Amino acid sequence: MTTVQPEAVTLAATLSRETLRFMYERMALIRAFEERVKALMEAGTPFGVAHFYVGEEAVAVGVCAALRPDDWIASTHRGHGHCIAKGVDVRPMMAELYGKATGTNRGKGGSMHITDVRVGMLGVNPIVGAGAPHAVGAALSAKRRGTDQVAVSFFGDGAANIGAVHESMNLAAVWNVPCIFVCENNGYAQSTPTEYSTAGEIWRRAAGYGLPGELVDGQDVFAVYDAAVRAVDRARSGGGPMLIEARTYRYYGHSYGDDPHRYRLEEEERDALSRDCLARFRAQVVGSGQLSEETLAEIDARVAAGIDEAVAFAEAGAMPAPEEVATQVFA
Amino acid sequence: MTTVQPEAVTLAATLSRETLRFMYERMALIRAFEERVKALMEAGTPFGVAHFYVGEEAVAVGVCAALRPDDWIASTHRGHGHCIAKGVDVRPMMAELYGKATGTNRGKGGSMHITDVRVGMLGVNPIVGAGAPHAVGAALSAKRRGTDQVAVSFFGDGAANIGAVHESMNLAAVWNVPCIFVCENNGYAQSTPTEYSTAGEIWRRAAGYGLPGELVDGQDVFAVYDAAVRAVDRARSGGGPMLIEARTYRYYGHSYGDDPHRYRLEEEERDALSRDCLARFRAQVVGSGQLSEETLAEIDARVAAGIDEAVAFAEAGAMPAPEEVATQVFA
Amino acid sequence: MALQTSAATTTTGAAAPPAATGRAPELTFSAAINQAIREEMRRDPTIVVIGEDVAGAAGRAHLGLVDAWGGPTRSTRGLVLEFGPERVLDTPISEMGFLGAALGAAMSGLRPIVDLGFVDLIGCCYDQLVNQAAKMHYMMGGQVTIPLTVRMSYGARPPTGQTVGGGAAAQHSQTLYAVLAHVPGLKVVAPTTAYNAKGLLIAAIRDDNPVVILEHRYLGPRARGAVPDEPYTLPLGKADVVRPGRDITLCGIGRMTHVCVEAAERLAAHGLEAEVVDVLSLAPLDVATILESVQHTKRLVVVDEDTPTCSVAHTIAARVADEGFDLLDAPIKTLNSVDAPVPYSAALEAEYTPTPDKVIVAVHSIFGM
């Protein structure tokens, strides 16, 4: 039941300008958000632990472009990209990093716990693999309540080795719930190369659960989108779960402060950069005449303004009152 | 890298009489031990929780016949068969069920924890899947200490769905340690049929870890032995782990007192009985003239005497002194 | 023996439902659990039951095989016949997966009841309980509620008088409630009678927080008592004075409450009137009711089936040694199970848990007897 990567589709040509603009804007927003966070940290802003998604934008955006606002996603520790792709407002996101009461989580969660259930974002989750069962549960909820929502579990190549992810795939298959598993294989779990930690290929594990598995180029938003659309259609119409492995790359270290050159070669990084998702997108849509340079520049400007606004919003917010340390333990 | 069940081998013809006698005696001993335990329980002997292996004897014996005394096995909750196949003395085993100080575990463990490390038996283990990592660790120990011991992890079809087993297979593959995974697929986890709980086929999961997987008829001790010999040879010579799925059947309920007719049909049971491992063995070796009816009868008599002796040994033993409740918490 | 005595006690004692006297049918603890779930599932279509073999024979209805198991304590038996396999969901053996899925479902519109079988199995899903379910509401700044109920059986056997054989041993007899009660964000209750089992379980189901219900595996089939047919709730977070007394307070948790009641009855025969407080809610802990009792008894013994270090008994003692120090006339005694794994052998298991005898010895030591 497994299929290898489908022949390249010239999907871009069939997409509406609206979809293309959405893809570009969301990818650009993720990158701009994180570049700003990184710059702020470099300038000494004492944000807590943060993991950057830069380089992997096409995965989150390709998948979320195939979802409806009322669909669910469950994320990983590297969650900014998933949040933005699913539509979380960058202002309270930024405020959350500042630990402000105006943050998505009232400052209680930080980068590793950003959540916005109103847009179907069930939580950034820094316990590796822990989000996968949540997506299965959300999919079960959709099925049981008779809606046609679907749920997506994002997880890393490292997470593919933890029991919770394996149990989740089997459980989703057994219950036949509309859950799509998206493995973001960026080649590393911290400093551990995927080829060391993961015996066998991840997408092939789907066969063990009787599920279709598919490998896509995670640097190509169209390839991701194409696979996601098919998986979502299938799940939404009762066809059950599937696994997509997207090969991608993180440009920076595992988390802020980590030097990746201790475990990977610069030529590998250069190679990944040469397949940058934003650059490829730009070249493709401008080349085909679907979006103009001006349109992209407009979007870039809007994105930059949005980030400025997010920082201003975050800085203007108040820190939570000290008493809040003990509130909301119970509902 | 996965292979389906190899063409039937006429392996029996090539085996020494000693091996054949070993196989028969161990299978018969397992069955006699459990039939006696069952009879004792029916007569009111208040043993604690016990899970019967009757029907599955060919798996434990086929595998353990391929092992050396200094090889390791890690067992499940359904462990009597593994213990006896690996050479644990039935006298202290029986005494353990009686809760006597003369038991394998000084009465502290009972059926669900029988252990005898002197014969490489690392423990019956009633937390589903928990023994699998122990086998990986024993295999790591062998590799690190430079011995050529191997380790076997027995686990059930139900256990195939728990994370610990999946993590163990991947870890064994990554470390390339001499660990053999033997899934005893008896069709059920408690009352849950395998076809419900296990999406996909278990032996095919090996491919996801880059391991060979093989399906064998677990009612045929020769088929099991054949696969085990090849797996053990491979592991012993540094070839790494593999997965064997043995299709088998438990004749009784999940544990003493469970009525299996609530979840399975009598015709299915009759069908399994028609492939009984002991009857098949007998027919085959007598038919081929390798062992005579007399030899088998002799073995049967020795087995029966051994069980009588085990009961006598157990009954003669003293209960542990009350103080022992608090001893051996720390070494 | 403790149980027979105390089962009778709880039918007629302070814990019995005032409304139910004489009229409510007698049920076992397990049957009361079953009734609570059934009634709530009728009321609220978002309730689902999740666990291994909670129905049984999954996928075999076409062969006439259905309702084969009913969970490890058989307390979900029959539910699948009324509510179908879409609401009584059998799972593969994947505790981390299905508990996490129940949590995900609780975040997105369902109200799941998970049957974990044995408290011993929290080892296989502790992350989803401790790091996920318990923390979600706080960590997400209040955006989500977690209406999740998790049922677990716990406990070793009381002394059986057996001269051979044994019980369920180290991995299927634990109490372990300390490692649940420790966690901020989890409510943890240990009902003691059929009556309060039903009332606390319904309260747990309706609560918007994760609630763990610990059901003693020995009480389940044996503790019987009057249980009104209609749904009712008992407050989470409240202890119960099940026997009044002036001389000493005995604080019991779970099955130990029955042990305390038996000890109290035997002490009464010798003129010593012990008040028995049934802790019921381990988190939050109702220290006020305990302090109130100590205020007039001035003496306290806490009896807990869990092992001692970092136990609920120690927390009760510590709270009273701080907030109630000036009330006390004597050292606070805590009685726990032996600080060891649960042994298999009947001879050893008999020594393992606190008994009425041991409670009486502790009480006597306080009175210098």
Next chain:
Amino acid sequence: MALQTSAATTTTGAAAPPAATGRAPELTFSAAINQAIREEMRRDPTIVVIGEDVAGAAGRAHLGLVDAWGGPTRSTRGLVLEFGPERVLDTPISEMGFLGAALGAAMSGLRPIVDLGFVDLIGCCYDQLVNQAAKMHYMMGGQVTIPLTVRMSYGARPPTGQTVGGGAAAQHSQTLYAVLAHVPGLKVVAPTTAYNAKGLLIAAIRDDNPVVILEHRYLGPRARGAVPDEPYTLPLGKADVVRPGRDITLCGIGRMTHVCVEAAERLAAHGLEAEVVDVLSLAPLDVATILESVQHTKRLVVVDEDTPTCSVAHTIAARVADEGFDLLDAPIKTLNSVDAPVPYSAALEAEYTPTPDKVIVAVHSIFGM
């Protein structure tokens, strides 16, 4: 601030090695851990180190990439260079798998040291710790020993004075030692200085039982002190009086010992002499040393970074409220972190853990000040 003071204290205080005065080099806590492992690995070829990225860049030596990480606290950095990847074993992200494998290896001839990274991750391998490693020796009737050491970092940040930002939040800042100390069969220690970190870790490695070493993630890189070059052990199961005093006993656990020392110094400036006991071993617990101290101080405050319910602080209080009741002149105070998950925001995290100020308030309340 607490730390700077106490780092100084521990270099010169009672916890410093008598033999080492003036001569032993100064190391950080993490460097002392590294040295302990290195020296033991030289001595005993059966010792292996197991964990995620304990070496780093696994399998890339041929590219000149090796020793890329050194574990989550960098305390295994460099070991792979000396001992190679056969003894410093990187693992996939599979806590249940590799902790269980370490246990299996411990049962069959190796002496593994597992680096779990964060105590928060016990949720992913609790079964192998609680049901397996802790119980093996007992459950198997003494046939096996389990020479297994498991290292974990724990703890939230002390107040930083930050006006924005935050820390590592609810799932990477926990203390959780209660849920380890609770379990019979596990030894649990929380070193507080570079000196005792090395001595306790070597003792743990040589011990034939599973031992959990809890390393405060804030002390690791910051607590510095004299550490003799040669291997030495400190006894598991012993507390340490790190500051003598006559008026009150402050019992500290882990980083809280430093908080107690700072509080004691500030109290001394006002004429109140607090004795500080560093608990060090959470299981087994050295109640004798605490009782000895209370015998002359008659007052006790226990300070614990873990959340209160079922905490080690409560166990200490309960033991003293029983065994030392007659010694006491005042209620026993326990100070824990807030009974909530660890918040991210610096503004909230500052309120979360006990501080010297809070200790002083508790002491004052005892003296009616």
